[in-house]
Amino acid sequence: MPWLAELxxxxxxxxxxxxxxxxxxxxxxxxxxxxxxxxxxxxxxxxLAAALGLSAxxxxxxxxRLARNGAALLWIAIATSLAATLYYRGPxxxxxxxxxxxxxxxxxxxxxxxxxxxxxxxxxxxxxRRMGAAIVVIGLGVVQLNGxxxxxxxxxxxxxxxxxxxGAHLRAIDELARPLRERRKLDDxxxxxxxxxxxxxxxxxxxxxxxxxxxxxxxxARLHARNAGAALRDAESARERCPEQRSTRAVLAEALxxxxxxxxxxxxxxxxxxxxxxxxxxxxxxxxxxERAGRLAEARAEADRAIxxxxxxxxxxxxxxxxxxxxxxxxxxxxxxxxxxxxxSDAEALYxxxxxxxxxxxxxxxxxxxxxxxxxxxxxxDARYNLALLTFRAGIVEESRHHVRKFLDxxxxxxxxxxxxxxTGTPLGKADKADKTDKTDTTNGATLPGxxxxxxxxxxxxAASSGSR
Numbered sequence: 001m002p003w004l005a006e007l008x009x010x011x012x013x014x015x016x017x018x019x020x021x022x023x024x025x026x027x028x029x030x031x032x033x034x035x036x037x038x039x040x041x042x043x044x045x046x047x048l049a050a051a052l053g054l055s056a057x058x059x060x061x062x063x064x065r066l067a068r069n070g071a072a073l074l075w076i077a078i079a080t081s082l083a084a085t086l087y088y089r090g091p092x093x094x095x096x097x098x099x100x101x102x103x104x105x106x107x108x109x110x111x112x113x114x115x116x117x118x119x120x121x122x123x124x125x126x127x128x129r130r131m132g133a134a135i136v137v138i139g140l141g142v143v144q145l146n147g148x149x150x151x152x153x154x155x156x157x158x159x160x161x162x163x164x165x166x167g168a169h170l171r172a173i174d175e176l177a178r179p180l181r182e183r184r185k186l187d188d189x190x191x192x193x194x195x196x197x198x199x200x201x202x203x204x205x206x207x208x209x210x211x212x213x214x215x216x217x218x219x220x221a222r223l224h225a226r227n228a229g230a231a232l233r234d235a236e237s238a239r240e241r242c243p244e245q246r247s248t249r250a251v252l253a254e255a256l257x258x259x260x261x262x263x264x265x266x267x268x269x270x271x272x273x274x275x276x277x278x279x280x281x282x283x284x285x286x287x288x289x290x291e292r293a294g295r296l297a298e299a300r301a302e303a304d305r306a307i308x309x310x311x312x313x314x315x316x317x318x319x320x321x322x323x324x325x326x327x328x329x330x331x332x333x334x335x336x337x338x339x340x341x342x343x344x345s346d347a348e349a350l351y352x353x354x355x356x357x358x359x360x361x362x363x364x365x366x367x368x369x370x371x372x373x374x375x376x377x378x379x380x381x382d383a384r385y386n387l388a389l390l391t392f393r394a395g396i397v398e399e400s401r402h403h404v405r406k407f408l409d410x411x412x413x414x415x416x417x418x419x420x421x422x423x424t425g426t427p428l429g430k431a432d433k434a435d436k437t438d439k440t441d442t443t444n445g446a447t448l449p450g451x452x453x454x455x456x457x458x459x460x461x462x463a464a465s466s467g468s469r
Contacts, residue, residue, distance in 0.1 A: 008041020009033060013085040015044040017095055018051075018078065021102040024148035028165040029158035030094030030172070048078060058113065066130070067116040073109035080105055093171075094158040096151070107141035160195075167200045167210035170247070177217055184313075184343065186224040193218035202237070212242035216251045223251075228259040246277040253285035257292050265289035280311040287318055296325055313339060313346075320352050321464035329356050332464075347377030348465045355464055358386060363394055381411045382462035385420060389461055392424045401426040416462075 016031050034040035052075060059071035084098030111134040118133035151157050156176065163172035173196060180188050196214035205211050219234035235252040242248060249272040256265035269286040273279060283306035290299035300322040306315040316335050323332035333356055339349035354369025367390060373383040384407045392400035404426040408417045421428055 005037055008037050008044075010082070010085055011041050011044040011048065012037070013089070013095055014078075014081045015047055017081045017085055017098055017102055018048075018106065020096055020099050021077070021081070021106045023144055024096065024099055024152060028162045028169075029096035029151065030162040030169070032166050032169060051078060055109075055113070058116075062116055062120050064116055064119070066112060066119065070109050070112035070116055073105050073112055077102055077106035077109050094155065094162060096158050097155070099145075099148075099152055103141065103145060107138060110141070111137040163196065163210065164199050167205060167208045170209055170213050170245075173210065173213045173217060177220075184346070186221065189217060189224065190221035193221055202241075207241050209242060209245060212238040212245050212248055215241070216245075216248040219251050219255055223255060223258060228255065231255045232259045246272060246275065247281075249277055250281035250285050253282065254288060257285060257289040260292065262289040262293035266293070280306055280309040280315070283309055284311045284315045284318065287315070287322075291318065291322060296322055300326065317348055317352070317465070320349075324352065324355060324359070324464040329359060332356055345376040347373045347380055347383070350376060351380060351383045352464050354383070355386065355461065358390060358461055363390065366390055378410070381407070381414055381416075382465060384410065385416055386461040388420055388424060397424070400424050 012034055013031065016027060019027055020029070055071035055074040059067040061067075081098070081102045084101050085095065088095050088098045114133040114137045115130040118129040122129040122133075145152070151161060159172045159175045163169050163176070166172070173192075176192050176196075177189055180186065180192065193214050196210065196217065200208055200210040200214065202211050202215065215234045215238035219231040219238065222228075222231035222234065232252075232255040235248065235255040238245070238248040239252045249268060253265045253269040253272065256262075256268060266286060266289040269282045269289060273282050273286070283302055287299045287302035287306055290296075290302055300319065303315050303319040303322060307319060316339055320332045320335035320339075323329070323335060333353065336349050336352050336356075339346050340353060343349075350369055351373040354366050354373060357365030357369055367387065370383045370387040370390065373380050374387070377383075384403055388400050388403035388407060391397075391403065401424055404417075404420050404424050407414070407420060408426075408428070411417060418428070420426070
């Protein structure tokens with residue numbers, strides 16, 4: 001029955017917390033559920049009952065106030081461990097956060113019981129036998145807790161300790177990676193993956209769940225870094241090593257789509273959805289695969305489903321980009337504006353909003369948006385490219401050439417650079433002696449210089465960003 005399993009898990013965690021309060025570094029700060037949960041629950045219940053019974057027997061045997069106080073404190077410590085276990089679970093884990101609350105009554109109980117035992121069994125020649133015994137026990141407790149203070153003071157360190165002890169602790173990996181995703185510090189995901197792989201090397205544990213999860217996390221980091229080939233290798237390796245691990249399949253489907261294999265990406269995503277995988281990540285990967293296959297209407301519908309499933313920023317960004325491609329500029333703006341308001345440094349959202357303004361003929365809005373995107377991410381080649389075209393079309397030739405030179409310097413291997421230079425008449429290979437900064441004229445089109453005669457056709461602006469290019 002479910003309630004029996006929940007009770008068994010609760011008792012296991014309460015006993016685990018009591019041991020952690022005695023020696024915080026002995027066990028995992030957040031234990032994995034026991035394999036034989038019923039047996040583990042029964043043994044934990046027996047251990048807790050034995051502690052309660054022995055303390056009661058000890059108090060009755062000595063029949064002193066000190067012994068009774070010690071037994072009462074021990075009962076309070078056990079009750080506190082049961083209460084703390086109920087609180088520090090689920091989103092409030094790891095369990096070791098409850099150590100401080102349990103340690104206070106527990107070490108007080110141990111010190112009091114030690115003093116009672118010393119009073120009874122140490123001879124009268126020990127002048128301060130009660131005080132000495134209590135001080136020794138309290139000192140031991142201070143040493144244990146002080147040594148574990150760096151661990152107990154940081155949830156992040158607790159999760160790292162849990163992952164180091166339990167290679168199958170997939171939740172620890174997720175807890176370590178999620179704050180970076182939420183704060184969009186995606187460059188730091190590679191560091192988490194590298195540290196995880198050092199703890200659980202792929203060669204030493206080729207099929208360990210942690211190894212596969214670490215590889216999938218590194219694939220996600222490499223996708224963010226636009227290294228699709230390396231991301232696909234990691235994702236395929238994780239999928240091959242741990243075919244039963246559903247989280248790796250979403251990363252693989254996304255990597256396949258970005259690497260230009262939309263058919264296989266679609267098949268992988270649909271199969272994982274049928275098997276009950278995470279719909280938010282898988283529907284986003286499916287939408288990305290459909291977009292890469294040119295099935296834009298289907299992709300847009302799938303992106304909306306991903307958002308409804310809780311996919312978050314990436315799916316909203318993709319939905320906005322698809323709306324732009326479909327000509328639904330109002331719908332795109334509705335999707336993208338909340339992203340920019342939530343994070344004013346979201347370069348891709350700023351770029352897409354600038355593109356919307358560009359398509360509507362709003363010169364100032366487009367220019368300011370592209371500049372804001374470049375300030376947030378100087379690596380945004382599309383923002384620099386579109387800014388060069390925007391200013392050239394508006395007749396601001398010198399600023400346009402300034403942006404062309406910036407583009408050529410920052411992205412020398414981008415084939416659009418030479419075409420952009422030809423379109424704007426920017427000399428190649430010459431120093432930009434009259435460069436202007438990115439804080440140039442922001443007036444409207446009525447006061448701009450006359451448009452020069454264009455000898456070559458203007459190029460189209462770069463496409464909307466779906467967050468995966």
